[in-house]
Amino acid sequence: MADSVNFHFDIDGDNFTSAGEASVMIKKLLRQMEFSPDVIRRVSVAMYEGEINMVIHANGGTADVNVFCDRIEIVLKDNGPGIADVRLAMQEGYSTAPDNIRSLGFGAGMGLPNMKRYTDDMRIESEVGRGTTIYMTVNV
Amino acid sequence: MPEPERDILGGYAGDLLSWVMGRASSGDVWVTIMSNLNIVAVASLADPACILLAEGVELDDGVRERAEVQGVNVLRSGKNVFRLCAEIASLI
Incomplete structure (x- = not known):
């Protein structure tokens, strides 16, 4: 197993306006590490969608990004309400976001589909009342 | 503008941020009526050449400052x- 470089972020669930800071930081770090623009875009967009979901639905959480030579792994973990029906949540256009969030331009029901679209592998572990962990991998 | 040298290669119009992140391409002009702080994060990740605010939408100082810091061009x-999309399309 190749060595990896690991980054950890705490996602603040109270501050909607700062949501995305971890993703923007990861974008900068990956750029410094000279990954291709396509890889950087896929990782940072997938992570941003996850960050926004944690702020909207779960009062924040944590993001861990493990950078290997051949892939980048992202683990997003929260202690929120969990997802009752993952298959339904994965459908484009399905959203449970409240109206005040929608008025900001979120809640289009594209977050999880975008995360799948931009990653090579995505796995959701969720338990209602306990929280959600999402594992994503982008191959380099 | 923090990044005045960027070329506009195409365009995308929309106000739903996940659609923009999923569909807009790097180098696009992003035409929108959304002007809250989150557009700066979306733009810095989706990497459009600029945000173009339509309909005379105002940009508040906090958003303007964040855009400046993160190198995101915002036009109004x-x-x-x-109308904006039609005019831009005729130029590119």
Whole structure:
């Protein structure tokens, strides 16, 4: 197993306006590490969608990004309400976001589909009342 | 503008941020009526050449400062989204 470089972020669930800071930081770090623009875009967009979901639905959480030579792994973990029906949540256009969030331009029901679209592998572990962990991998 | 040298290669219009992140391409002009702080994060990740605010939408100082810091170009116009897209399309 190749060595990896690991980054950890705490996602603040109270501050909607700062949501995305971890993703923007990861974008900068990956750029410094000279990954291709396509890889950087896929990782940072997938992570941003996850960050926004944690702020909207779960009062924040944590993001861990493990950078290997051949892939980048992202683990997003929260202690929120969990997802009752993952298959339904994965459908484009399905959203449970409240109206005040929608008025900001979120809640289009594209977050999880975008995360799948931009990653090579995505796995959701969720338990209602306990929280959600999402594992994503982008191959380099 | 923090990044005045960027070329506009195409365009995308929309106000739903996940659609923009999923569909807009790097180098696009992003035409929108959304002007809250989150557009700066979306733009810095989706990497459009600039945000173009339509309909004379105002940009508050906090958003303007964040855009400056993160290197996101923001333009404004009093024209509507349809008119702006038509005019831009005729130029590129």
